[in-house]
Amino acid sequence: MSGIKILIEKCTGCKLCLKACPFGAMKMEDKKAVILENCTLCGACVSSCKFDAIELKEDKSEAGQDLSAFRGVWVFAEQKYGNSASVSFELLGEGRKLADVLNTELCAVLIGSSLEQAVKELVRYGADKVYKIDNESLEDYNDESYTDIFVQLVNKYKPEIVLMGATTYGRSLAPRVASRLNTGLTADCTGLKIDPEEKILLQTRPAFGGNLMATIICPDHRPQMSTVRPKVMKALEPDDSRTAEIVAPGVSIPADLSVKVKNVVSNLCEMVSLTEADVIVSGGRGIGDPKNFALIEELAKVLNGAVGASRATVDAGWIEYSHQVGQTGKTVGPKVYIACGISGAIQHLAGMSSSDTIIAINKNAEAPIFKVATYGIVGDVLEVLPKLIKEFKQKLA
Ligand SMILES: Cc1cc2nc3c(=O)[nH]c(=O)nc-3n(C[C@H](O)[C@H](O)[C@H](O)COP(=O)(O)OP(=O)(O)OC[C@H]3O[C@@H](n4cnc5c(N)ncnc54)[C@H](O)[C@@H]3O)c2cc1C
Ligand code: SF4
Ligand code: SF4
Missing domain, CATH: 3.40.50.620 (HUPs)
Structure with missing residues (x-):
């Protein structure tokens, strides 16, 4: 069995291990450290002890796994x-x-x-x-x-x-x-x-x-x-x-489940899945107002694409998290990624820079997004988007 113990004779009562334990699973008794029942055997305290007074033993059967x-x-x-x-x-x-x-x-x-x-x-x-x-x-x-x-x-x-x-x-x-x-x-x-x-x-x-x-x-x-x-x-x-x-292996299929799926509702935004889409039109804080996501959605629809978003817009409650692209959102790699009013922070780039073609629309010519963009449009996204929508509608009609 795995186990942990304090070597009483070595423990000086310095309390360093109490600070190191992320689970509050240690206390002092008679100036010696004591391990409590809620110890998870995470081992964090072992290296904190400068006196080698904590011994953690791994389960032999696991350590000795063949x-x-x-x-x-x-x-x-x-x-x-x-x-x-x-x-x-x-x-x-x-x-x-x-x-x-x-x-x-x-x-x-x-x-x-x-x-x-x-x-x-x-x-x-x-x-x-x-x-x-x-x-x-x-x-x-x-x-x-x-x-x-x-x-x-x-x-x-x-x-x-x-x-x-x-x-x-x-x-x-x-x-x-x-x-x-x-x-x-x-x-x-x-x-x-x-x-x-x-x-x-x-x-x-x-x-x-x-x-x-x-x-x-x-x-x-x-x-x-x-x-x-x-x-x-x-x-x-x-x-x-x-x-x-x-x-077809013989397995026992659990029957008495504590969670039962009664109904599955597909989110409207997942009609074209972000991670599977060939074209993604993404909105950032530069679109100025949540209602302007209508323009992003319209362009995405014309191009049969999906709607993406930067974290700034998700955090502001402009759009659901399921649309977020980036380090803490989805990683995407579409054929075309259109970044609208997105600055191009490293965390956003982490989720989309492998896209085949990146088109950036930003009013600031120095915005970092232009460093990864294949094509850049310097301009007001609220002026550029309606023009793109009109043009693609005509071309793809
Ligand atoms: C741990 C961590 C994880 C993160 N994860 C993510 C993540 O997964 N995804 C993500 O996106 N971010 C993530 N972020 C946040 C990231 O650092 C940026 O803050 C965020 O990407 C900025 O979003 P944005 O580009 O929409 O907004 P901003 O940085 O505010 O940029 C807005 C851009 O719009 C332009 N603009 C303004 N008005 C107009 C206009 N009218 N027309 C054209 N352009 C205009 C501006 O020039 C600017 O470049 C993370 C941050 C941290 C610390
Ligand atoms: S860090 Fe080591 S010596 Fe200090 S109280 Fe904890 S077990 Fe004892
Ligand atoms: S092994 Fe982890 S949980 Fe247990 S006492 Fe040490 S630090 Fe706390």
């Missing part, structure tokens, strides 16, 4: 009503590279209902094997049942790497699975590579507001788990000639 028993790269194949999310294909593209370096198989895990079409697509996009859990009760995503099933599968088949999309579902599922398996998880990775010597996964992601890139490893636990935002990795070209093994 890592060589874990083989294969898995992708959680996200889908809604049988339609695969494009991030699943992107993860298969990246997973293919990792699996080839490790000389192992690339597997997709598909949980849902009526999955025939989704299975075919996963094979076309590079899966060697598809684990398919097809059951009517799994039609709607549910944290509880999906986590339980995923954990059962990992325990049974022991993959060494698990990749999930940093989507609404993936961000909810991945930490639950990681926590149940007592393994590590790196969120929002922008780069994945195999260490040539150690053969472990190098998971790179921006840290400290994008000012540095951190490479994170999970050396002692399996599987190594990462989430990756949509549009960050590239899918392979689909190949109709590919074949794969389709496995």
